[in-house]
Amino acid sequence: xxxxxxxxxxxxxxxxxxxxxxxxxxxxxxxxxxxxxxxxxxxxxxxxxxxxxxxxxxxxxxxxxxxxxxxxxxxxxxxxxxxxxxxxxxxxxxxxxxxxxxxxxxxxxxxxxxxxxxxxxxxxxxxxxxxxxxxxxxxxxxxxxxxxxxxxxxxxxxxxxxxxxxxxxxxxxxxxxxxxxxxxxxxxxxxxxxxxxx
Ligand SMILES: [Fe+2]
Ligand SMILES: [Fe+2]
Numbered sequence: 001x002x003x004x005x006x007x008x009x010x011x012x013x014x015x016x017x018x019x020x021x022x023x024x025x026x027x028x029x030x031x032x033x034x035x036x037x038x039x040x041x042x043x044x045x046x047x048x049x050x051x052x053x054x055x056x057x058x059x060x061x062x063x064x065x066x067x068x069x070x071x072x073x074x075x076x077x078x079x080x081x082x083x084x085x086x087x088x089x090x091x092x093x094x095x096x097x098x099x100x101x102x103x104x105x106x107x108x109x110x111x112x113x114x115x116x117x118x119x120x121x122x123x124x125x126x127x128x129x130x131x132x133x134x135x136x137x138x139x140x141x142x143x144x145x146x147x148x149x150x151x152x153x154x155x156x157x158x159x160x161x162x163x164x165x166x167x168x169x170x171x172x173x174x175x176x177x178x179x180x181x182x183x184x185x186x187x188x189x190x191x192x193x194x195x196x197x198x
Contacts, residue, residue: 002152004067004159005140011059011162012132014179018050019125021186026121028187029114036106036114043185044103050178051096055128058162060089063135066155067143074146081138088131095124 025044028034068082099120106113147155163172183191 001144002147002156004152004155005144007159007163008059008063008067008140009136011054012136014175015051015055015059015132016129018047018179018182019128021182021190022047022121023125024187024190026118026125030118034187036109039106040185041103041107043182046178046182046185048096048100048103050175050182054175054178056089056093056096060092062158062162064089066158067139070147070151070155071139071143074151075142077146078139078142081134085131085134085139088127092124092128092131095120095127099124 021043025034025039029036029039064086068086071078072082099117102113102117102120106117185191185193187193
């Protein structure tokens with residue numbers, strides 16, 4: 001399997017585990033198990049930072065810049081899907097920012113914000129998951145089928161940078177630390193709830 005595909009798949013797994021924590025928070029808020037006064041905003045902030053810096057700044061732009069153009073050049077099979085994925089990348093950033101506004105308003109105890117956070121998060125989670133599924137099940141198999149070794153070279157080089165502990169867009173250690181913090185702070189049964197008694 002081309003190196004870039006391996007890295008992309010691994011990045012989707014990391015993102016999925018962060019989205020899984022977000023999903024648990026939504027379920028807890030919705031069921032009342034987690035009261036808005038008890039929300040760990042540090043955890044929310046870390047999750048949103050991870051999504052912003054890992055997904056929206058590093059992962060998606062590399063798909064837009066390297067993978068999608070290479071596919072468009074090679075085949076017209078996925079033209080519509082790629083247009084949709086590019087649009088989802090743009091929409092994802094706008095929706096993440098909206099979500100951050102709602103989280104801040106919930107933190108500031110504006111009335112009705114808990115419901116807005118729950119609804120916005122559910123939409124966000126569903127969209128992000130469907131986006132990755134489309135890439136996993138349609139784009140990656142197609143890329144593996146039609147791209148040559150020569151086509152893969154610049155894509156591999158771009159995604160390899162994400163793996164480089166020193167020369168990536170953001171130091172890899174930062175993501176590793178964020179991920180382990182998120183897992184530590186995540187509510188049970190996923191994480192340890194930051195060691196708090198729950
Ligand atoms: Fe994407
Ligand atoms: Fe992706």
